[in-house]
Amino acid sequence: MPLLVPSAPAPALRSVLAALGSPTAVREARPAALRTAQGPLSPEFPLPVHVLDGIIPSGRPPRARLTGWRFLIRSGDRTVAAADSMLTPDGWAFSHFCEGPYITSSERALRQAEAMSTRYQPRLLSVPELYMLTLWLHDGPEAHTDAADTMPLPTDLLVPLAPAPPGIASHRPHRVADLLPLLTHRLAPPAAAPLLSQSA
Template sequence: MPLHVPPAPAPALRSVLAALGSPTAVRDARTPALQSVQGPLSPELPLPVHELDALTPVAPEDRTALTNRAPRTRLTGWRFLIRNGERAVAAADTMLTADGWAFSRFFEGPYLPSTERALRQAESLTTFHQPRLLSVPELYMLMLWLHGDTAADPASGAPAPADILIPLAPAPPGFAAHRPHLAAELLPVIDVRLTPATPLLRTPA
């Protein structure tokens, strides 16, 4: 089914277009493709990047309560795929500053083809979704987040139990890249990995 790609904030898109039009910005990016590619470059498929909030520690006997915790996320930026014709050659990140949305960086690397592969996986599903990215910095983990409410504000909200999460490659140990999971199944596993056990207090001898 087609994905409902949300529109990015106009200032975020303008900042990327301005960076693409600046020889200095492209040169400073030091990405091989941007330095060597021929022909026009266009930012496409804007994806809001959300970060999963870290959890507070819990005692070992309370860890079963993790499955009942509501996930909390916050918007950290918008990511655009930079295309040259039919090929994505780089990505561009924007960030929110005191003056509004601003260009952050160009980059390449494994997350670029992995994002494209996950989006193709999403296109093959039988239900409509709003695509987002969900980052778990503590695990060095990034996922394609397929939100079931296609009319939702892309800048807010948290994964619903029936939302689909697809870990991107490289995925951290214990997680299979490009294997879709329901958020209700994957988030409790992530919570357990993120939440340190509270150390036991020993009474003096």
């Protein structure tokens, strides 16, 4: 079933187009895949990027905050890289280009999602403490991707991208209600061993 692909903010898209159109506008060197690509490059399939904060038990509920938008960069019929824009105090600005396994894994996860019977809205959800990136499939067309803070619904799906943390299978969809407790357990500090009483 086709995904409900969200529309990126126009300034975020413009920042990526400017970076693609003018190599001198970007401080860092372009990835090799962009330097060797033949033909025009186009940013497609925008995905809002959220970072999950507060999943370590602290008495406060976790939250997912919007930090940027990622565009898959196509050259002909191939995805060769991705470009990220970030939210700054002055609005949306280009952040960086990226390549590597997450790009291929993102495409694979999106194809998985399109084959599902439910129509989802795709997002990316990052868990920095675990060096983990997931495709977040929101169950519902009513979502507002421009909201600064939001949380996955218990019925939403998270698809860990490869490479996933040890013990978590990549490309296996998990309900949020099932995966979040596992991540919380992973990040919980180990319980302190009880002190043995010493006899006088």
